Amino acid sequence: xxxxxxxxxxxxxxxxxxxxxxxxxxxxxxxxxxxxxxxxxxxxxxxxxxxxxxxxxxxxxxxxxxxxxxxxxxxxxxxxxxxxxxxxxxxxxxxxxxxxxxxxxxxxxxxxxxxxxxxxxxxxxxxxxxxxxxxxxxxxxxxxxxxxxxxxxxxxxxxxxxxxxxxxxxxxxxxxxxxxxxxxxxxxxxxxxxxxxxxxxxxxxxxxxxxxxxxxxxxxxxxxxxxxxxxxxxxxxxxxxxxxxxxxxxxxxxxxxxxxxxxxxxxxxxxxxxxxxxxxxxxxxxxxxxxxxxxxxxxxxxxxxxxxxxxxxxxxxxxxxxxxxxxxxxxxxxxxxxxxxxxxxxxxxxxxxxxxxxxxxxxxxxxxxxxxxxxxxxxxxxxxxxxxxxxxxxxxxxxxxxxxxxxxxxxxxxxxxxxxxxxxxxxxxxxxxxxxxxxxxxxxxxxxxxxxxxxxxxxxxxxxxxxxxxxxxxxxxxxxxxxxxxxxxxxxxxxxxxxxxxxxxxxxxxxxxxxxxxxxxxxxxxxxxxxxxxxxxxxxxxxxxxxxxxxxxxxxxxxxxxxxxxxxxxxxxxxxxxxxxxxxxxxxxxxxxxxxxxxxxxxxxxxxxxxxxxxxxxxxxxxxxxxxxxxxxxxxxxxxxxxxxxxxxxxx
Amino acid sequence: xxxxxxxxxxxxxxxxxxxxxxxxxxxxxxxxxxxxxxxxxxxxxxxxxxxxxxxxxxxxxxxxxxxxxxxxxxxxxxxxxxxxxxxxxxxxxxxxxxxxxxxxxxxxxxxxxxxxxxxxxxxxxxxxxxxxxxxxxxxxxxxxxxxxxxxxxxxxxxxxxxxxxxxxxxxxxxxxxxxxxxxxxxxxxxxxxxxxxxxxxxxxxxxxxxxxxxxxxxxxxxxxxxxxxxxxxxxxxxxxxxxxxxxxxxxxxxxxxxxxxxxxxxxxxxxxxxxxxxxxxxxxxxxxxxxxxxxxxxxxxxxxxxxxxxxxxxxxxxxxx
Numbered sequence: 001x002x003x004x005x006x007x008x009x010x011x012x013x014x015x016x017x018x019x020x021x022x023x024x025x026x027x028x029x030x031x032x033x034x035x036x037x038x039x040x041x042x043x044x045x046x047x048x049x050x051x052x053x054x055x056x057x058x059x060x061x062x063x064x065x066x067x068x069x070x071x072x073x074x075x076x077x078x079x080x081x082x083x084x085x086x087x088x089x090x091x092x093x094x095x096x097x098x099x100x101x102x103x104x105x106x107x108x109x110x111x112x113x114x115x116x117x118x119x120x121x122x123x124x125x126x127x128x129x130x131x132x133x134x135x136x137x138x139x140x141x142x143x144x145x146x147x148x149x150x151x152x153x154x155x156x157x158x159x160x161x162x163x164x165x166x167x168x169x170x171x172x173x174x175x176x177x178x179x180x181x182x183x184x185x186x187x188x189x190x191x192x193x194x195x196x197x198x199x200x201x202x203x204x205x206x207x208x209x210x211x212x213x214x215x216x217x218x219x220x221x222x223x224x225x226x227x228x229x230x231x232x233x234x235x236x237x238x239x240x241x242x243x244x245x246x247x248x249x250x251x252x253x254x255x256x257x258x259x260x261x262x263x264x265x266x267x268x269x270x271x272x273x274x275x276x277x278x279x280x281x282x283x284x285x286x287x288x289x290x291x292x293x294x295x296x297x298x299x300x301x302x303x304x305x306x307x308x309x310x311x312x313x314x315x316x317x318x319x320x321x322x323x324x325x326x327x328x329x330x331x332x333x334x335x336x337x338x339x340x341x342x343x344x345x346x347x348x349x350x351x352x353x354x355x356x357x358x359x360x361x362x363x364x365x366x367x368x369x370x371x372x373x374x375x376x377x378x379x380x381x382x383x384x385x386x387x388x389x390x391x392x393x394x395x396x397x398x399x400x401x402x403x404x405x406x407x408x409x410x411x412x413x414x415x416x417x418x419x420x421x422x423x424x425x426x427x428x429x430x431x432x433x434x435x436x437x438x439x440x441x442x443x444x445x446x447x448x449x450x451x452x453x454x455x456x457x458x459x460x461x462x463x464x465x466x467x468x469x470x471x472x473x474x475x476x477x478x479x480x481x482x483x484x485x486x487x488x489x490x491x492x493x494x495x496x497x498x499x500x501x502x503x504x505x506x507x508x509x510x511x512x513x514x515x516x517x518x519x520x521x522x523x524x525x526x527x528x529x530x531x532x533x534x535x536x537x538x539x540x541x542x543x544x545x546x547x548x549x550x551x552x553x554x555x556x557x558x559x560x561x562x563x564x565x566x567x568x569x570x571x572x573x574x575x576x577x578x579x580x581x582x583x584x585x586x587x588x589x590x591x592x593x594x595x596x597x598x599x600x601x602x603x604x605x606x607x608x609x610x611x612x613x614x615x616x617x618x619x620x621x622x623x624x625x626x627x628x629x630x631x632x633x634x635x636x637x638x639x640x641x642x643x644x645x646x647x648x649x650x651x652x
Numbered sequence: 653x654x655x656x657x658x659x660x661x662x663x664x665x666x667x668x669x670x671x672x673x674x675x676x677x678x679x680x681x682x683x684x685x686x687x688x689x690x691x692x693x694x695x696x697x698x699x700x701x702x703x704x705x706x707x708x709x710x711x712x713x714x715x716x717x718x719x720x721x722x723x724x725x726x727x728x729x730x731x732x733x734x735x736x737x738x739x740x741x742x743x744x745x746x747x748x749x750x751x752x753x754x755x756x757x758x759x760x761x762x763x764x765x766x767x768x769x770x771x772x773x774x775x776x777x778x779x780x781x782x783x784x785x786x787x788x789x790x791x792x793x794x795x796x797x798x799x800x801x802x803x804x805x806x807x808x809x810x811x812x813x814x815x816x817x818x819x820x821x822x823x824x825x826x827x828x829x830x831x832x833x834x835x836x837x838x839x840x841x842x843x844x845x846x847x848x849x850x851x852x853x854x855x856x857x858x859x860x861x862x863x864x865x866x867x868x869x870x871x872x873x874x875x876x877x878x879x880x881x882x883x884x885x886x887x888x889x890x891x892x893x894x895x896x897x898x899x900x901x902x903x904x905x906x907x908x909x910x911x912x913x914x915x916x917x918x919x920x921x922x923x924x925x926x927x928x929x930x931x932x933x934x935x936x937x938x939x940x941x942x943x944x945x946x947x948x949x950x951x952x953x954x955x956x957x958x959x960x961x962x963x964x965x966x967x968x969x970x971x972x973x
Contacts, residue, residue: 367906382928421924422946587906624923627863628893 008090008209015213022220023228029261029268029310034249036264038236045235052234058342061572062279064127071120072151078113081106082158083212086205103173111162111179114155121151135278138297143222143276150218153211161204163187167197226275230343233273236266237344242335243497243545245352245457255462256357260306260318263350270345271303280337280347283568285575286330290591293330295337295347298323302350319354326589328354329365333458333580334540339571348458352580355460364459371584372461375468379450380416381584389419390446392428398436401443407480410435410442410514413472413495415488416451417616423623424616427639431487431511437646438524440514442485448475452494454541459581469499476506484508489541489548489615490579496546510542512551512614512640519558525647528560533607534643535564537598537622538573539615552614552640559643564608566601574598576621583617595625603635611637655687657740658708659731660701661750662693663722667704670746670807675707675815677805678744681775682709689819690738694730696720702823707815709822712738716828718835724753725837731758733829740800742773742780747804759802766802767795771809775799850884852903857883857914860903860930861891864919864940864959868896873960874918877967881914888920904929918959922947939963 051057056073060066085102088095096102125148128136162180165171167187174181187197219225226233240246248255252262280295281287287294305322308315316322328351337347358364364372374383393400403411412435418428435442453468472495476484484506486492495508518524536556542548549570556563568574577583577594587593599622602611611626613619622637656678661668675691682689691708693701697720698713705711712734718726731754735743743758745751747769759766771792772783780801784793852858859878861871871885878885887897889904903910905925915933920926922938922945930936931950938951939959948954955962 370909382924423924585906628890
């Protein structure tokens with residue numbers, strides 16, 4: 001027994017040292033990485049560990065994968081007892097879990113969860129080799145296979161070790177091991193004598209131990225690192241507003257990132273946490289459009305590059321080497337990838353940080369460059385004269401207030417598309433007429449307003465964003481108002497979240513919220529006698545970024561329409577392709593526009609005749625998509641406000 | 653005996669028109685009582701070229717495999733050896749990529765002056781008087797250069813026909829220089845540019861079709877008009893989406909931003925993204941059956957005529973005139 005104790009000490013310490021060394025090699029770059037303050041709101045950070053690690057909240061959104069992961073995860077949590085027992089009994093002769101139930105209920109759980117893990121592995125194998133979801137494309141199949149074998153090795157050897165013990169008559173807990181007992185009976189039938197079983201018990205013990213240690217040593221080089229990195233990565237996740245992009249830190253000395261080492265330690269930890277599950281890839285609109293972006297492959301490429309650089313390789317540049325420019329420009333910053341990632345990996349900020357570098361170098365696609373220079377020249381991306389911004393107000397039945405000259409209750413920040421685009425103008429006018437009819441005291445900034453800079457910032461043009469933000473802040477702060485309203489989710493996000501970069505956060509509301517409030521307060525009476533079935537598209541910057549899911553739905557119901565939801569709704573909404581500067585892109589490499597993909601989804605709901613939106617850019621994008629698909633006679637794109645008809649007879 | 657030497661530019665066994673212009677220019681110098689009109693042609697097999705060079709008195713040939721297809725290093729070596737052997741007073745080259753390749757090299761190697769961009773040439777009193785275009789023709793520089801000298805001539809400056817007659821056509825073979833066997837530049841392959849590659853932003857006239865054209869088969873109507881107008885055909889986004897025209901012919905925000913002198917929009921309704929791409933055109937002619945179409949807001953001339961009647965009629969009228 002002394003020899004066995006010595007042997008287990010040697011192999012255990014040896015394996016731990018090798019694993020620790022391998023981890024150290026990976027984690028070295030984190031020690032010298034840029035700082036990132038992720039230590040605030042600790043209680044809240046811990047709480048999400050419970051829901052997202054313990055309860056698998058995000059994982060279970062993909063039902064099949066979530067369930068199989070939960071089976072393996074919970075199984076290993078229970079089988080930790082078997083591991084403790086196996087190592088403890090040899091490392092410290094006399095150690096046993098028996099006093100706390102090691103021979104009774106723990107034994108039973110080990111048997112049950114051993115089977116649960118094996119069933120989970122079966123489901124995983126079935127998924128990977130039979131169901132073959134497209135999201136696995138580009139992930140390492142070899143890594144997955146090795147892990148399956150090791151897991152089966154660990155659990156199988158454990159059960160066989162128990163079975164041999166029972167057959168040899170050496171297991172006092174035999175009656176608490178139903179599965180192992182059945183196996184023992186089977187082994188007995190195929191000619192295993194108690195003497196052979198005694199040998200078998202030792203052999204399977206060592207196989208069990210060897211598989212566990214092989215697993216330990218293998219993990220640092222595998223996507224199964226997440227066993228160790230998931231908890232810290234989720235704990236240190238972003239707790240700032242979803243719609244706030246971190247400004248380039250002063251100590252970086254440059255606006256963007258062109259070397260992997262310039263990423264903060266948390267962004268590096270993200271890279272090591274990726275499990276290559278591909279959920280992000282499956283929800284990415286750019287990927288669906290056939291553009292050269294998969295959020296998963298982006299993270300994997302960055303990860304491999306970080307490992308190369310950590311190992312001293314200096315050959316490939318980050319941008320143009322590890323990551324292609326076209327990949328960075330394909331992102332619409334819709335945040336679907338970040339919302340779905342079980343590890344809370346932050347794809348979008350990394351992309352924007354690299355875009356900042358491209359802008360700094362002047363490597364910007366032509367159409368985007370034109371739009372940015374139009375914004376710089378005129379304050380709007382269409383390059384229209386600033387004086388024409390309030391032109392739409394000439395068609396109003398009343399004189400709209402100039403907030404610069406008189407105080408108002410609501411300052412309406414109109415936004416570029418709502419102000420200038422002829423396809424959106426009628427919506428803007430109708431919102432104004434409804435507010436006026438409801439007796440709301442509101443006004444606009446006229447030509448003092450400029451593009452909010454939301455998408456300018458996401459295109460990586462940090463300098464222009466700052467100019468726009470400062471100009472808008474100056475204009476807004478010179479006015480007297482109680483709160484701000486906009487029909488444009490992108491402006492909403494900038495005013496609510498992005499202007500925090502300059503110490504500002506405005507009380508800004510989406511118009512759906514304001515109209516819903518007015519209706520609730522009975523200041524707005526809607527006709528409800530038309531009805532019909534509609535579907536609703538959640539704009540990324542209203543829904544996913546700012547949680548504005550319910551007011552639009554309540555308004556649709558108030559107007560008497562029945563909402564037939566598309567499969568991809570609320571936080572899982574599918575971006576129209578316009579965000580993050582996408583509306584200024586040139587469609588290069590697009591196989592199917594995300595907007596057309598989305599309209600097809602709506603067309604599949606056979607009873608839906610209206611595609612309802614709540615964002616001026618959506619009106620533009622989806623109107624074009626319906627035309628492109630030639631579906632004008634089957635579905636009509638309309639804004640929520642198009643559904644609203646005021647009841648003429650107000651009693652007062 | 654000294655005289656004027658012309659470098660013969662040729663491709664695929666055919667002498668290029670600019671060479672006749674050069675011969676014409678050389679003839680005009682030669683007839684002012686000035687020596688002989690020589691030309692030199694370099695090729696692996698220059699036989700077929702000789703027949704095409706009736707305008708020269710003496711045709712100097714260098715025959716060597718390295719001279720075909722065109723290789724700047726090889727031709728510079730050959731030209732230098734011809735210049736050395738016949739010592740012309742004037743060497744004429746085209747103001748072309750080949751002329752630019754060779755003229756400067758020979759000028760440096762032989763320490764000769766090189767006058768570029770010439771549109772007129774005259775030899776008098778032992779000097780070459782030349783007129784050169786500057787700034788794309790906005791200025792003309794007149795220069796006087798002592799002989800011997802090299803000049804490159806802007807295509808279109810001299811009469812081709814004058815270079816096709818009156819020569820004696822005496823053929824002289826010159827031994828290929830040794831250096832042709834030790835070149836540092838090696839020709840690998842030639843590929844023709846895709847003739848579909850066009851740059852709409854540089855076109856002076858564009859005929860753009862929109863969804864109103866109705867189908868790929870109808871585009872021929874617009875194509876005919878474009879051909880008569882020497883214009884390029886283009887499309888709005890729906891036309892490109894439908895695959896009726898290639899992406900490079902898309903006008904608009906997600907395509908090309910164009911500023912031609914004439915822009916005919918046929919069946920284009922004028923989405924803001926389209927207008928953004930063409931509203932800077934000097935003259936916009938809009939044809940659309942919907943009088944409320946936004947395209948009319950930017951058009952200088954507009955009509956709600958049926959484009960299927962108007963375009964062929966317009967085409968016919970233009971052809972007749």
